[in-house]
Amino acid sequence: MKKILNVTINGTPYEIAIKPKTTLVEVLRNELNLTGTKRSCNAGGCSSCSVLVDGKVVNSCSVLALQVDGKEVTTIEGIADGAKLHPLQQAFLEHGAYQCGYCTPGMIIAGKALLDENPNPTKQEVKEAIAGNLCRCTGYVRIVDAILATAKKLQEEAK
Ligand code: FES
Ligand code: FES
Structure with missing residues (x-):
């Protein structure tokens, strides 16, 4: 039923x-x-x-x-603002932080949850935030870079 x-x-x-x-x-x-x-x-x-x-x-x-x-x-x-991508989505594009893209939505959701709670994370904190997200393509470096770059950009915009 x-x-x-x-x-x-x-x-x-x-x-x-x-x-x-x-x-x-x-x-x-x-x-x-x-x-x-x-x-x-x-x-x-x-x-x-x-x-x-x-x-x-x-x-x-x-x-x-x-x-x-x-x-x-x-x-x-x-998470996008109409046609305007969320800053994390934009950063993933700019950093080439995806290949097949299958993990990407989950990575971006994890990044968003992290930045909503901790707007200025360390690299280690980013790594921990995505520790449960498997990516079989990228090696994670660009994903971490994209999340850190987003944090930096949002911090600068907030000044
Ligand atoms: S599809 Fe849900 S954790 Fe893998
Ligand atoms: S980009 Fe292919 S699994 Fe992450």
């Missing part, structure tokens, strides 16, 4: 009838066509499916959708 999920995603409220065992990533990708959130291991081990739930990073493959009932979810589609 289906249950009703009430959730706000990227600022839009949704009421969706789902089977109780449906995961959050399945709702995002299959019900709402928000395919920016990637599903890779589907077992909580790679963080390619990361989204923000009330501002905290969550592996959306490892959460039942009904667990986010009444909460606010932000996906990679929700």
Whole structure:
């Protein structure tokens, strides 16, 4: 029997009838066509499916959708300002911090959560923030550089 999920995603409220065992990533990708959130291991081990739930990073493959009932979810589609990319998205582009791109949405979500909480992180803190995010292509150096450059840029803009 289906249950009703009430959730706000990227600022839009949704009421969706789902089977109780449906995961959050399945709702995002299959019900709402928000395919920016990637599903890779589907077992909580790679963080390619990361989204923000009330501002905290969550592996959306490892959460039942009904667990986010009444909460606010932000996906990679929700962090840009209209047509203007989020500074992290821009920095990933400028630093070439991606290859196949499959890990990129999760990396950017992890970076956003970090900078929202700690606007001036050290390199070590950036590495720790993305420690659960697997990338099989880049070697991580450019990803760390992109997040640090974003922090620096946002700090300068805030002066
Ligand atoms: S797909 Fe969710 S952690 Fe790998
Ligand atoms: S860019 Fe391919 S997995 Fe990270």
